[in-house]
Amino acid sequence: MHDELPFLEVSELARRLRRRELSPVEVTRALLERIDSVDQALHSYAHVTRDLALAQARVAEAEIARGLWRGPLHGVPVALKDLFWTKGIPTTAGMTIHADFRPTEDATVVRRLTEAGAVLLGKLKLTEGAVGEHHPAIEPPLNPWDANAWPGASSSGSGVAVAAGLCFAAMGSDTGGSIRFPSAANGVTGLKPSWGRVSRHGVFALSEILDCMGPLARCVADTATVLAAIAGPDALDPTARHELVPDYPASMTEGVRGLRIAVDPALLAGTDPLTASAIEAALKVFASLGVDIKPKRLAGFDEAVRAWWPLCSAGAALAHKQTFSSRAAEYGPSLRRVVEHGRALGAVDVMAALVARERFRATVAVFFDDVDLLILPVQAFAGPSLRQMQEFAAAPDWREHMLRFVAPFALTGQPALVLPGGATPAGLPIGFQLVAMPMQEPLLLRAGYAFQAETPWHRQRPPPTTKPASGDPRSHVR
Numbered sequence: 001m002h003d004e005l006p007f008l009e010v011s012e013l014a015r016r017l018r019r020r021e022l023s024p025v026e027v028t029r030a031l032l033e034r035i036d037s038v039d040q041a042l043h044s045y046a047h048v049t050r051d052l053a054l055a056q057a058r059v060a061e062a063e064i065a066r067g068l069w070r071g072p073l074h075g076v077p078v079a080l081k082d083l084f085w086t087k088g089i090p091t092t093a094g095m096t097i098h099a100d101f102r103p104t105e106d107a108t109v110v111r112r113l114t115e116a117g118a119v120l121l122g123k124l125k126l127t128e129g130a131v132g133e134h135h136p137a138i139e140p141p142l143n144p145w146d147a148n149a150w151p152g153a154s155s156s157g158s159g160v161a162v163a164a165g166l167c168f169a170a171m172g173s174d175t176g177g178s179i180r181f182p183s184a185a186n187g188v189t190g191l192k193p194s195w196g197r198v199s200r201h202g203v204f205a206l207s208e209i210l211d212c213m214g215p216l217a218r219c220v221a222d223t224a225t226v227l228a229a230i231a232g233p234d235a236l237d238p239t240a241r242h243e244l245v246p247d248y249p250a251s252m253t254e255g256v257r258g259l260r261i262a263v264d265p266a267l268l269a270g271t272d273p274l275t276a277s278a279i280e281a282a283l284k285v286f287a288s289l290g291v292d293i294k295p296k297r298l299a300g301f302d303e304a305v306r307a308w309w310p311l312c313s314a315g316a317a318l319a320h321k322q323t324f325s326s327r328a329a330e331y332g333p334s335l336r337r338v339v340e341h342g343r344a345l346g347a348v349d350v351m352a353a354l355v356a357r358e359r360f361r362a363t364v365a366v367f368f369d370d371v372d373l374l375i376l377p378v379q380a381f382a383g384p385s386l387r388q389m390q391e392f393a394a395a396p397d398w399r400e401h402m403l404r405f406v407a408p409f410a411l412t413g414q415p416a417l418v419l420p421g422g423a424t425p426a427g428l429p430i431g432f433q434l435v436a437m438p439m440q441e442p443l444l445l446r447a448g449y450a451f452q453a454e455t456p457w458h459r460q461r462p463p464p465t466t467k468p469a470s471g472d473p474r475s476h477v478r
Contacts, residue, residue: 045122052089074117076119089123112230126156130175149383151185169226184429204319205319220445224449252449263296
């Protein structure tokens with residue numbers, strides 16, 4: 001297999017497939033062989049759907065040969081975080097109690113990807129229930145840049161698989177950073193859409209009022225392609241937004257001159273020098289493209305994180321209402337703590353969090369009156385090791401610090417785009433995020449596409465091999 005193939009962007013792969021320079025079956029076999037070889041060390045896949053992938057690839061190949069072209073995902077191998085229902089295929093949500101669960105239908109996202117002609121390679125590992133740590137009985141994914149580095153959570157398998165060339169795009173979910181953390185940690189592009197932009201039907205819930213489904217991929221163009229396929233209203237999910245789906249791939253090329261990006265210097269002051277430098281370098285790129293950079297203060301982050309926590313844990317208690325009472329002993333310690341916390345909350349606690357959310361939403365709406373986007377870190381420190389994350393998670397105030405830049409925009413339902421923007425001296429990726437107002441994904445894609453046209457970071461590849469760390473590497477925070 002040519003070394004270039006697993007790292008092609010979807011647009012280039014689609015061009016070659018449509019011209020029949022490559023065949024879907026050839027590409028799928030190559031990816032399956034790479035999974036067999038590379039994923040023995042990385043452990044990103046929970047279940048490889050080999051027979052299904054080859055069958056779908058054969059159908060795509062026959063359709064393309066007949067001139068039937070479904071679009072840019074036709075014949076493209078992708079993978080799913082293992083909380084999206086797949087008919088007849090194990091779907092576990094990272095939980096041992098669901099090891100034998102085989103849904104009787106596909107999630108709406110899965111159905112739409114199939115209708116677009118995508119090829120399903122398999123299901124990717126996640127932290128148990130999409131929160132906290134991997135279940136102790138499940139071997140966690142390892143960061144392909146360095147096995148001792150944190151791979152992010154909870155869509156860790158999705159970030160690892162995309163970065164390592166084990167799929168061309170992956171679906172993840174984000175309730176409080178779970179697309180954004182692994183995107184930054186693994187050096188890939190990740191999009192948390194607006195709440196309701198993508199259907200949640202057929203997806204294991206963490207907290208239904210916060211959960212968002214979105215893509216992780218090599219570049220902005222690939223995330224736009226996937227989002228165009230999966231977004232839109234859904235009769236099976238009444239919370240899915242009914243606005244028409246824009247032409248995301250077309251909108252991203254409209255240019256950025258005149259866009260206004262806000263930056264809060266106080267937020268940068270709270271990060272390590274590497275993270276702050278990466279954002280400052282990104283701002284210089286945007287300024288050179290004609291973007292107006294506006295220093296501006298946005299208050300209320302800590303209060304927003306504190307409001308996010310009871311809404312997440314109460315949502316988890318609801319999501320696990322049918323299984324926790326009788327099977328709590330089979331839960332891992334992290335998810336058990338979250339569900340127990342949610343079950344212990346009172347109505348006043350939840351109402352206080354909802355009121356705080358509305359106050360923060362109002363603050364954010366005023367903030368965005370005269371700006372289009374906000375640039376900020378994903379986390380306050382670059383390239384943390386597994387050991388550092390374990391020590392960090394033991395601190396009493398870890399949640400406010402770790403989730404400070406991600407949970408607030410899960411609370412408000414705003415879209416966020418993570419872009420690779422630098423590297424540590426050890427070569428680990430540094431990512432940053434852009435945030436827009438709800439349903440303004442086109443603005444994010446425009447800015448991200450322009451940035452990646454001027455920078456090389458999204459084209460960097462991890463080293464060809466990785467050696468597992470000693471001990472028991474686990475992801476210890478969401």
